[in-house]
Amino acid sequence: MASLEPSRPPAGRGRPRDASRDAALRQAAMEVLAQVGYRALTMDAVAAHARAGKATIYRRWDSKLDLVIDTCNELVQRRIPEPDLGSVAADLGEFLRSFATLLTGPVGKAAQALVGELPHEPELALKFRESFLLPQRDVLRRIMERGVQRGEISPDAPVDTVGELAGAGLIYRLMLADEPLDTSFVDRLLNEGLLPLLRR
Numbered sequence: 363m364a365s366l367e368p369s370r371p372p373a374g375r376g377r378p379r380d381a382s383r384d385a386a387l388r389q390a391a392m393e394v395l396a397q398v399g400y401r402a403l404t405m406d407a408v409a410a411h412a413r414a415g416k417a418t419i420y421r422r423w424d425s426k427l428d429l430v431i432d433t434c435n436e437l438v439q440r441r442i443p444e445p446d447l448g449s450v451a452a453d454l455g456e457f458l459r460s461f462a463t464l465l466t467g468p469v470g471k472a473a474q475a476l477v478g479e480l481p482h483e484p485e486l487a488l489k490f491r492e493s494f495l496l497p498q499r500d501v502l503r504r505i506m507e508r509g510v511q512r513g514e515i516s517p518d519a520p521v522d523t524v525g526e527l528a529g530a531g532l533i534y535r536l537m538l539a540d541e542p543l544d545t546s547f548v549d550r551l552l553n554e555g556l557l558p559l560l561r562r
Contacts, residue, residue, distance in 0.1 A: 387412050387419060388433040395430060396471035400479040400486065403430070427486060430476070435493040438464065444501050450509035451557060457501060458528060458548045465536050466543050474537055499525050506560065515560045524556050531555070 390412035395403050403426055409416045423429040442464060445456040465473065473494070480487040502525040509515045531551045535543040 383414075383418070384422060387414060387422065387429075388436055390414075391429050391433045392468055392472045395433075395475050396468060399475045400426075400430065400483065405429070427489065430486075431489040431493050434469070434473070434476075434490070435497075438469070438494060438497065442498075442501075444504065446508070449512075450506060450514050450560065451552070453505040453508070454502070454528075454556060455549070455552055457505065458532070458552060459545055461498065462532055462543050462545070462548050465532060470536060477533075477537070495529070498529070502528060509560070519560045521560075524559050527559075528556055 387408065391403070391408045394407050394411050398407070405416050405419050405426055408426075408429065409419055412419075419429065423432060442457070442460045445453045445460075447453050447456060464470065476486070476490055480490060503521060506515065506519065506521040506524065510517050510519065510521075528551070532543060532548075535541065535547055541547070
């Protein structure tokens with residue numbers, strides 16, 4: 363059976379991809395997602411929000427799943443560089459503060475909208491973990507592995523536990539606690555929780 367979705371143009375034809383247009387479409391997708399959630403999000407709604415044709419979106423992404431995951435992945439990669447400042451404390455602090463800033467902005471609202479859908483959308487859950495969660499976990503691991511190599515922390519330090527606690531602390535503060543996810547909280551989490559575990 364032929365696909366009902368618009369087909370992609372043949373390679374080598376049509377206008378070149380406009381990176382600024384891609385960014386505008388991702389921004390529109392993120393804003394619509396934050397407003398209505400994943401289930402209610404449609405390509406038509408994103409196109410209207412971006413003042414673009416739906417075919418423009420389908421030339422770039424085959425489905426709303428592809429669009430949403432690509433948007434999350436691109437924004438995180440662009441806005442959270444991996445720090446390498448010479449110490450575990452400095453790197454963890456820089457990364458967690460940057461991640462907290464990201465989560466408290468428009469990306470965080472979109473992420474919250476996605477998290478609520480994950481138990482009901484297995485494919486979305488898998489893609490979200492692969493593109494959004496696992497890369498952040500890997501950054502945390504590399505930061506701590508460099509600390510082991512520098513002799514700052516023991517090779518037996520519970521790096522996986524620290525990584526999980528870091529993520530859990532940020533998400534708890536963001537979604538469940540009636541208190542701000544701010545620099546003060548991140549510093550307290552780091553100095554009273556994570557670093558003591560690494561240095562014990």
